[in-house]
Amino acid sequence: MWLNRSKIALDPLARGSNWPTSRAIQMNLASNRLSASRIAASIFIGLCLLFALSGCVREDDLTPDQRAFALDRELMCPVCDGQTLDQSHAQIAEDMKLIVREKIAEGDSNQEIRDYFVARYGEIVLAAPEASGFNLIVWLMPAVIAGGGALAVVWVLKNMRRQAAAAGGSQDVTLADRQLEKYLEQVDRDTGVDGDSLANRGSSSESEPG
Amino acid sequence: MADLGVIALLLGLGISAYTMVGSLIGQHRGVPELVVSSRRGIYLSALMSTVASAALLTAFLQNDFSIVYVRDHSNTVLERGFTLVAFYAGNEGSLLYILFALALMSAAAVIWAPGRFARSLPYTVAILAGTQAFYYIVLLFFASPFETVPGTAPDEGISLNPLLEHPGMYSHPPIIMAGLVGITIPFAYATGALISGNYGDDWVDIARVSGILVWGVLGLGLLIGAWWAYTILGWGGYWSWDPIENVAFMPWLVMTAFIHSIMVQKRRGMFRMWNVALLNIAFVLAQLGMFINRGGPVVSVHSFASSSLGAVFITFMMISLAFAFGVFLWRYPQLKSDRTVESFLSREASFLVNNFLLLAVTAVTLWGVVFPVFSDLARDVSVSISAPYFNRVNGPILLAMVTIMGVGPLLPWRKASARSLRNWFAWPTGAGLAVIAGLFASGIDEWVAVIAFGILAFVAVAILEEWWRGTAARHRGGDSWPVAYWRLISGNRPRHGGYIVHLAVLALAIGIIGTQFFDQRVDVSLMPGESAIIDNYRVEFIEVIEGARADRLTTQATLDVFQINRSEYDADSGGYLVDANKYNLNGGSYPGDRHIGTLEPWQGFYPAFNQVSVRSGIRSTLLEDLYLIPSNFNADGSVALRMSINPLAVWLWISGPIFLLGTAVALWPAPAIERSTARDRIRNKQRLVATDSPEAPAFQQSGVAPTE
CATH class of the missing domain: 1.10.8.640 (Cytochrome C biogenesis protein)
Structure with a gap:
């Protein structure tokens, strides 16, 4: 949010080139894939580790x-x-x-x-109950739930992202829309209505010079 | 009084049945008069449930022991205040209270439904009326609070369960019951909108607001319950993962997931199916709670309202389940989102992970609650699933949830760049690592706890960083610091209210980690004049005071508490008992000891119930609680004392006011002028025009966040 906002506010002339084309989105997605699965894996491993550790009794x-x-x-x-x-x-x-x-x-x-x-x-x-025999399932089920749930989340995200990539073109906006957006933003600023975006713009201009 | 109550309930049943049927027929046949008349039925039903409740309350105040329920839950020596709470202390009365709460909330829900929701309102009204009708039926035919004693009325009632005679009784049960039944309201909004074919996002705002409201109420009820357990039940704990606690906790978790993911729908038009599904799950889990509470198959310590209504409630739960998910599946094809998650590193994706973790805790908890039943059926062997299980399996998931609480808000919508990640995560990560390093350096070796504290620091700094940057930007814009902060918060109340609630969760987590990992305990037996040491406290037993009240015999221990310099005492006091002669404690305190208070815990024995209740003595500081429980008063004049140190326990209760503040901020309506920006207004107009067009309006897709 902060990023998009700053591009509109600070760099109106160059914004056309800043807005991603569908091709650029696809490229970004490809470069993101590695980090995404890494994150998903590290979350899951972290959970497993915590499961294991929480049982340590000395x-x-x-x-x-x-x-x-x-x-x-x-x-x-x-x-x-x-x-x-x-x-x-x-x-x-x-x-x-x-x-x-x-x-x-x-x-x-x-x-x-x-x-x-x-x-x-x-x-x-x-x-x-002791984790043995029939009662083993009471202990295994949470791992199944957590693992299955994590897989489901990853699957849903991947699915959605594929759709996003497929519909990449429609995610873009036209120039006219952006000019209207900028105009409306000015209206909000002048009428003092604009709440949070002010702060975000300020903070992102600090964090994203240019 | 009994007759008045029954008549009110009968009328209420008739009215709610009429309301349900009339509302549906009126809408389908296009009879506006019938629709309006049915809507007014909701108000009338609220009136009838109020009359019935007033009748029962009056019976209590008049000591009308001809009514069975009054006889069983009150008597003439009970303090007047507790006569009022006896109203909901048992099964029948609490059901009447639940109906009363539901009817009032339903009326409020209908009054405050926004105009653009009108098309869906008749269905919402029908769902609310149907749910009310169920409670009327239960109260009339299965658990009547107005049943009268055969023959002449007795002169004296039995009494309230002594464990319930506590100030907490005024708040915990009514709040938690209202919160549970209140889930009906957002559920009715969402399902009403679905049935009417109103697939847009008109129901989102009203469901979000009512959802946060009942979620806040339920959360507050749970917290007060924990505080009550800590101060009265005399075991030093606050949450025991008892089935009844769990069935109230699960809907709260699901509602927590809902109030997060509804923001994604509000902002990005996504997760529509998911939000409806969450409300359905919460509603059905609330019914499950009712079922387990009222005669379910599991053993619980909270069996104040147990009954044989299990079959009735499980039937209603099954109907709810079939209805909720039936509507959901019927409308499923129309609920598709306009847009999709673009990146794993986005706020949307973090909301999804948050939802997954919340539901994982819910599912694991549900599994733990039902497994004993399962084991009984499968092997005919009874097992217990209690705190050790839940702490072990839910602890890690809850910790992961706290972590995502810090990560999520730092991620922008749509997609984060590597640069913004570095920018925003540097300080929080640094703070977390610094805390971990600092705690290890100071010699704390409970390293699960140390890592957990590091995570808490990460989350806290993440929130403070956002506030700092936002405030600083406004300050540069010319506002003074306090004004800048105030404007930041009021510029986006849902978001910053949410952050305040997150701080409350951190306070809660501090208390939980402290008490779970660092508690100390000592059991001692002291004669008058003897002292025992725990940590840096010396506790001296002064005397026993015995007393008698109308309903109980009390034995109270007077204990002086001293802050000591531990090094002055040898480690020789095995069993932590202090040799009074050695330290010359007789008739004076050891130099360096500082008298910091007197605690007076007591035991009460209630002959009528053959029951003992224990009230602990607690001395709280921000760092730790000294918690004293007299577990026995021996015949030789000594007291068997359990002394414990509960580190950071007070933070559990500090979280309460913060939680309330955050919820209030999130709910506080923005002044009309601020409520919508010019962009929002244009966007809404476009949305109305383009509701059915396949291509959503461009502004919705621009990814520029509206002021929210």
């Missing part, structure tokens, strides 16, 4: 207290609807918190403690 680095509080958040209170141990003040939740701390003191690993509670209360006691 069990060894934590103090027993920190481990206990973390486990409180991974276990559900069996009698309270939808509350983790962490959130609940029910007696059974308090008892389970004590068991967690005892087992940590006895040297059990987080996995052993989780297994202990699963054996007693069933899988429902885990706030998030």
